[in-house]
Amino acid sequence: GDLLALEAGDVAPADARLLSHERLAMKEASLTGESDQVEKSLEALPEDTPLAERRNMIFAGSLVTRGTARALVTATGERTEMGKIGRLTREAEKESTPIEKKLAHLSKRLIWLTLALAAIIGTAGYLQGRDLTQMIETAIALAVA
Known part of the structure; x- marks a missing residue:
């Protein structure tokens, strides 16, 4: 898979699993709605961990606010969490008022x-x-x- 090298000011181009980082913090408001920055870690998490608590993942569209990181790409385009949300939004049947x-x-x-x-x-x-x-x-x- 592809590797990402990110630093403060970068926007993640894909979903990725952290391999290493130095004091990494990110803004994931576009995905989770949480306006605070998220401190990232390398800790392994259970597969059913809620999206907002996946501290070992970087999500497409998230802004690196502090630190640096190397990560392994796990999803791009429509397969990212943001892509899934976009697809669900497009596919949602519009209910008439x-x-x-x-x-x-x-x-x-x-x-x-x-x-x-x-x-x-x-x-x-x-x-x-x-x-x-x-x-x-x-x-x-x-x-x-």
């Missing part, structure tokens, strides 16, 4: 009402002896207006 649902329902009712009125007016005109083509054009014009 109550007002959007009401407006959609109202729009459907207005369309049917308009079509019904256009048909009634067109039929009434035809039954009064007006030209069929003219009444169809009138009904379409009313429906479009």
Whole structure:
């Protein structure tokens, strides 16, 4: 795998496992929402350790605020934790708000009402002896207006 060499001011380009570091601290606010800097360590952690507590990992998009580090890349692009969040956000089904649902329902009712009125007016005109083509054009014009 690829190795990263990071120092203060760098932004991690990938997720990586720390191999060595000198007083490393990072800002991971974009990932965890935590605004404080995170002190990193080489300590091995259980596999089910929550993301915000993985002190032996560097995450893509995190800023090195202090120290230096060498790390082994574990994920890039869509496979990083940030990439996973982005994918979930894109794939999340957008739920319509109550007002959007009401407006959609109202729009459907207005369309049917308009079509019904256009048909009634067109039929009434035809039954009064007006030209069929003219009444169809009138009904379409009313429906479009």
